[in-house]
Amino acid sequence: MPGSRAPPRTASHLVNPIVVVGASAAGTSAVEELVSLGHQGHIVLLGAEPHRPYSRPALSKRFLSGEVLAVSLAELPAGVEFRPGTTASAVDVGRRTVTVRDTEGRVESLDYAGLVVATGCHPRRILQPAFGALTVRTIDDATALGEALRPGIHVIVVGAGFLGLELATAAVRHGATVIVIDREPPLRRVLGPEISALISRRLAAAGAAFILEPAGISTDQDPTAGLRLPSGRCLHADVLIEAVGDHPATTWLRGCGIPFAYRRKCPVRCLGTHL
Ligand SMILES: Cc1cc2nc3c(=O)[nH]c(=O)nc-3n(C[C@H](O)[C@H](O)[C@H](O)COP(=O)(O)OP(=O)(O)OC[C@H]3O[C@@H](n4cnc5c(N)ncnc54)[C@H](O)[C@@H]3O)c2cc1C
Structure with missing residues (x-):
């Protein structure tokens, strides 16, 4: 993104995980891609829903028509820390932290080396x-x-x-x-x-x-x-x-400084600067 600067990289960059927010098609694809590209570090996948990732398109088709009783759930690569029922509520790009809340209302701040926003739509x-x-x-x-x-x-x-x-x-x-x-x-x-x-x-x-x-x-x-x-x-x-x-599920990013542009524009470079 022209004019935007990545926060300075520190030693924590080497030990902190890549945090992927959103455990659906985009989030799980990002995880699979990181692993297939040889990423050795820790990966944390956060999903607001209490379920493992599943195929959404099947819901309105084979699932509702009764052809399948359960929608097949994706298998995550070994070693990935999956946190279901965990919602990201804020991100501090400067400090590289993401605030998360679980279903019990417990709030935690996670340090990240890289952040992938894959929160899709509501x-x-x-x-x-x-x-x-x-x-x-x-x-x-x-x-x-x-x-x-x-x-x-x-x-x-x-x-x-x-x-x-x-x-x-x-x-x-x-x-x-x-x-x-x-x-x-x-x-x-x-x-x-x-x-x-x-x-x-x-x-x-x-x-x-x-x-x-x-x-x-x-x-x-x-x-x-x-x-x-x-x-x-x-x-x-x-x-x-x-x-x-x-509509995009991005209200939790409001005010964090990540520039968003909808309709034909995707903040890919912006995400890139935080990886
Ligand atoms: C019923 C249905 C049928 C569909 N059928 C088709 C089809 O036939 N063909 C097709 O091409 N597309 C179809 N789609 C669209 C397709 O499912 C979406 O394009 C796809 O799911 C987008 O994936 P995504 O990972 O970007 O976002 P999403 O699937 O929206 O996933 C985002 C995930 O992020 C989580 N999340 C959101 N906010 C937070 C937060 N703050 N913290 C943590 N987690 C969060 C959500 O719980 C969700 O699990 C269908 C969609 C639906 C709902």
């Missing part, structure tokens, strides 16, 4: 928590949704992106009556009008209804009255699902 939420809408980002989310889906129930999916459509399909397969709502026809912006029309026909053939609401769902509404659409309709659901995108 689901974006547009509805108030009182709606009790479900989303699927983690294996616990997928388990909760799988347990909620029953034949005959009414399911509303807000968001007709890849995830929303996969979750709608899973709900249909569980015998639910499904409505999908979006401000655009399914995946039209991503895949174009022809494929979008094909997806709409497939959705209808599968028994799911699609409601186009170009103005989008209002974020400010009374949950007790059901889900109010801009067109004036009010819908009620046994299970409400939000699948409206995600």
